[in-house]
Amino acid sequence: xxxxxxxxxxxxxxxxxxxxxxxxxxxxxxxxxxxxxxxxxxxxxxxxxxxxxxxxxxxxxxxxxxxxxxxxxxxxxxxxxxxxxxxxxxxx
Numbered sequence: 001x002x003x004x005x006x007x008x009x010x011x012x013x014x015x016x017x018x019x020x021x022x023x024x025x026x027x028x029x030x031x032x033x034x035x036x037x038x039x040x041x042x043x044x045x046x047x048x049x050x051x052x053x054x055x056x057x058x059x060x061x062x063x064x065x066x067x068x069x070x071x072x073x074x075x076x077x078x079x080x081x082x083x084x085x086x087x088x089x090x091x092x
Contacts, residue, residue, distance in 0.1 A: 007085070010056045016089060024048065026057055033057060046076060060087070 015027045024037045035050035035057070044066045050057040064076035064087060076087040 007059075010059075024050075026050065046074075059085075 013028045017025045017027070018037055019025070022036050022038055024035045026033045026035065033050060033052050033054065035048065035052070037049070038047045039045075040047070046064045046066060048060045048062065048064065050061060052058060062078050064078050066074065067077050067086075068075040071091075073088060073090040076089070078085055078087070
């Protein structure tokens, strides 16, 4: 997500759980980091926020445009501030 560079490998091993309450939990190696998410159906975007010392998760803190949704995958895109990139989240 830095300058449109593919940083997919930075997120290897993470499991993201989006709860209906607006809470998101990022789990990796037995550690859970809690954040928040919010969906804006009118603007067709999703806001993600992690209050974390982990710079990899902090790169997700922004508004993401929803590009495609299916029953198994959500494709998000962010252009600009502070990072640009694409985020593809899939069911496992």
